Every structure is written in structure tokens, then in C-alpha cells.
Amino acid sequence: MAFIRQMLTVAAKDLRSEVRTKEAINASLSFALVILLLFSFAFDPTSETTREIAGGLLWLAFAFAGVLVLNRSFARELPNDCLDMLNASPVPGAALFLGKALANYVLLLGIELVCLPVFGVFYNVTWYRHLGELVLVLLLATWGVTVVGTVFSALTVNLRLREIMLPMLMYPVLIPCLMAAMRLSTVLIGGEPITGDDVAWLRLLIGFDIIFTSLAVVLIDTVLIG
Amino acid sequence: MGMREKVMVVLGAVAAMLLTRNIWVMLTQLPDEAFQGAIFRIIFFHVPAAFTCFLCFFLALVAGIVYLAKKSLQWDAFAVSVTEVGLAFGAINLISGMIWARIIWGIWWTWDWRLTSMLVCWLLYAGYLVLRRAVEETTERARLGAVMLILNFSVVPFVFFSIKWFRTQHPQPVLFGEGKMDGIYREMLYGNWVPLLMIAAVLVLLRMKQENQQREIDALRRAAHSF
Numbered sequence A: 001m002a003f004i005r006q007m008l009t010v011a012a013k014d015l016r017s018e019v020r021t022k023e024a025i026n027a028s029l030s031f032a033l034v035i036l037l038l039f040s041f042a043f044d045p046t047s048e049t050t051r052e053i054a055g056g057l058l059w060l061a062f063a064f065a066g067v068l069v070l071n072r073s074f075a076r077e078l079p080n081d082c083l084d085m086l087n088a089s090p091v092p093g094a095a096l097f098l099g100k101a102l103a104n105y106v107l108l109l110g111i112e113l114v115c116l117p118v119f120g121v122f123y124n125v126t127w128y129r130h131l132g133e134l135v136l137v138l139l140l141a142t143w144g145v146t147v148v149g150t151v152f153s154a155l156t157v158n159l160r161l162r163e164i165m166l167p168m169l170m171y172p173v174l175i176p177c178l179m180a181a182m183r184l185s186t187v188l189i190g191g192e193p194i195t196g197d198d199v200a201w202l203r204l205l206i207g208f209d210i211i212f213t214s215l216a217v218v219l220i221d222t223v224l225i226g
Numbered sequence B: 001m002g003m004r005e006k007v008m009v010v011l012g013a014v015a016a017m018l019l020t021r022n023i024w025v026m027l028t029q030l031p032d033e034a035f036q037g038a039i040f041r042i043i044f045f046h047v048p049a050a051f052t053c054f055l056c057f058f059l060a061l062v063a064g065i066v067y068l069a070k071k072s073l074q075w076d077a078f079a080v081s082v083t084e085v086g087l088a089f090g091a092i093n094l095i096s097g098m099i100w101a102r103i104i105w106g107i108w109w110t111w112d113w114r115l116t117s118m119l120v121c122w123l124l125y126a127g128y129l130v131l132r133r134a135v136e137e138t139t140e141r142a143r144l145g146a147v148m149l150i151l152n153f154s155v156v157p158f159v160f161f162s163i164k165w166f167r168t169q170h171p172q173p174v175l176f177g178e179g180k181m182d183g184i185y186r187e188m189l190y191g192n193w194v195p196l197l198m199i200a201a202v203l204v205l206l207r208m209k210q211e212n213q214q215r216e217i218d219a220l221r222r223a224a225h226s227f
Helices: A002-021 A023-042 A047-075 A079-088 A093-122 A131-155 A162-189 A198-224 B003-029 B038-070 B073-104 B113-134 B138-164 B183-226
Strands: none
Touching: A002 A023, A002 A093, A023 A047, A023 A093, A047 A093, A047 A131, A047 A162, A079 A093, A093 A131, A093 A198, A131 A162, A131 A198, A131 B138, A162 A198, A162 B113, A162 B138, A198 B138, B003 B038, B003 B183, B038 B073, B038 B113, B038 B138, B038 B183, B073 B113, B073 B138, B073 B183, B113 B138
8 A cells, every 4th residue: 555655656746747847748749749740741641641550650759759758757856866865765666666657657648648639630530430449559558668668767867878878778679569559559540440360469568568567667676776 | 728718719610610511511512492592501591590699689688687686797798798699690690681582582671570570689689788888887787788688588579479460471480380491401500500609609708708808907997097
């Protein structure tokens, strides 16, 4: 019980400071919108072509924008040695990690929630035909991105060139998760339900989430303290 | 000459002899493959290189875990050496495959699942080396590197399964899959893995020696600076 309370305290602290300063979320949102805009020059933006690659476009935008949020997650604690304070506090590493991951999760989902309708308007795509399943895919894949991203955010927090290292290390690890998300989103936005072979992608997402959440929780003390 | 150097020289010499013999047999004794002609011989390097590469990545995982348990920098030196050698053999696998593909398929690259997976794995472990370069402090570098090795190896099965669900152009695996391979070719394929493994071992030993020397130099330099 104490663990969950500590986790929620960390998450609430991160969210509160983000809502008040808006330093990551503003940058991330405008970046996502710029990417969505740039895509319109990369191909002929008719609704037919767009529907075929919708999942890929969206998840590239989410992944790029997500890095900006994830980069701040631990870096925010560097001034005034806040990270040392958190490590010294009675909050266990796993609670600290899960709290931060939860805050990042909410922020990333928020960005996705804004981007989806904008994408629908820009590219004339009716994306909400299978809303329930699409939300499920968003929830599962965003958790995968968040959990891997938060671990790498902790891993790179003390490095030179942190901002460059995080995406470089994180994207290859995220490939299976992003692939599943792209594939499933394309199917759902195209107006078809998840059937047959595509169920396997859903399983892959669930497996990815479970394995990397467990690994992250086990390894986080090693990353943060040693 | 220490024990380790002797092992390196002997292993290297035996590997050179075996390789010479194998290449001679490949070029003069083995008949051309019925459909592919002479170029098929690339498989005797292509496939064992992939085996060696993944063996190295697996050993790197073991080294990472043992480092975290024992905190001995010897294991960190082993982890980085074995990863670098794995990457070298991964590159041999990718490049030999591309040469083969240019001649048989007429293209250098295709987004087939085996090619893509191999490339992703290569990038994962290249990331490990980049991470190491960005960390100054020795034990921190070893610790973060070990964590990254664990994360990397955990994602390898996901990479293979997910990319496999796309269409396949690569020839069926001739050793374990439905594809068939003649006995004499199979014998040569495994036979050629032995010298390649020996070369890998020599390279790992050499890199570990360099790594240990580098650490000594760094320690001396720090000591000099503190005066």
C-alpha cells in the first residue's frame, strides 16, 4: 500500500510541475504537430494513401514527440541535486521509477489525444471507427514506449550529450513495440477490426509490456544507485 | 610470453591452417551448387559468421549479468570485447549476404525479416558501444553497459518474431528449416565455423588485453593528475 502511495506521490509531483511549467509538453506537442505537417510533403496526402500508412505516420510522430517528454523525466531532477535527494528518500527505486513512468504515460497519452483529431482533420481520415480497439492499442503501445523510454532516461541522465543519446539508444529497443503499434493502428484506422493474424501483434504488445516493465523494475536500482 | 599470449598464438595459427585448408577444399573439391553456381560458397562464411555473432551477443549478456553480481571489471572488459567481436562478425554476415543477394537476387538489400532483424540487432549492440563512449567513469560505464546488455538481449527475440511476421524473401534456413542441404556442404559449413570461432576467440583475448591496459593507463593518468 505504501508502495502505491509513494508511486502516486512521485507521479503527482512530476505531473504538477509539468502542468505548472509546461516545459516538456509544449515543446513536445508543437513538435508532434510540425511532424504531422511535414508528412504532408513526404507523400501525396490523399485520404487513400494516408489510410494505408496512417499507423506508421502517427507512431513516428508519437515516438519523436515522446522523446522530448522522456528526456526531461530524469533530467528535471538534476538541478539542485534533486535526484540524489530522491535516491536518499525512503521511496524505493521501483516506486520512483513507476511513478515517473506513470507521469510520462499520462503526458504521452495527452499528446496522442491531441494529435489524433488533428491528424484526422489534416488528412481527412475517419480514425474513430474502431475507437475501443484503437484506445486499447494506444494504451498498450504507449506503455511500452514509456517504460523503455523512462529506463533509458534514467540510464542516460548523467551522460554527456544526453539529448542525443536517449533517442539513439531507445528507438532500436522499441522497434518491436512500434511495429506492432503501427500495424494495428493502420488496420484500425483503415476501418477494419483486429482479426486473425493481427491478434498476434496484440499479444506481442502485451508480452513486450510485461517483460520490459519487469526488467525495468528489477534493474532500476542498478541504474540509479549501482 | 604469458600463458594467454601462447593460447592466442596457437589458436591463431591453427585457425589460419584450418581456414587455408577449408578454402582450398571449397574452391577445388566442392562442386558448384546446381542453381546458384560458384557464388553459393559464400554461405560457408555467411552462416558461421551469424552463429558467431549471436554466440558473442549471448556471452556479452552473461558477462553483463556476472559483472553486476561480482562487480569485477574483468567481466566488463570481457563484455565489451565480446560485443565488438560480435559486431565484426555481424558485419561479415551482413556484407557477405549483400554480395550474395546482388548476384542471386539482383539487389543489394531487401527488407526481408532475416536481413532486417540482423540489422536491428547490429544497431542495438552498436548503441551499447556508443553508450560506453559517453560515460567517463569506469565503474559507472561498466554498470550502465551491463544494464544495456540485459535490455538489448531481451529485445532480440521480440525483434526476430515481430519482423518475421512480415513477408519473407530470404532462402529457407538450410540447417533447421524446410530447406535441404547436401551432406558435404553441411560438413563444410560447420567445419568452417571452427576456425572462425577460433579467430573470434583470439580477437576477444586481444581486445581484453587492450581493455585492461587502457584501464591501467587511465588509472596512472588520474594518479599523475592528482599530484
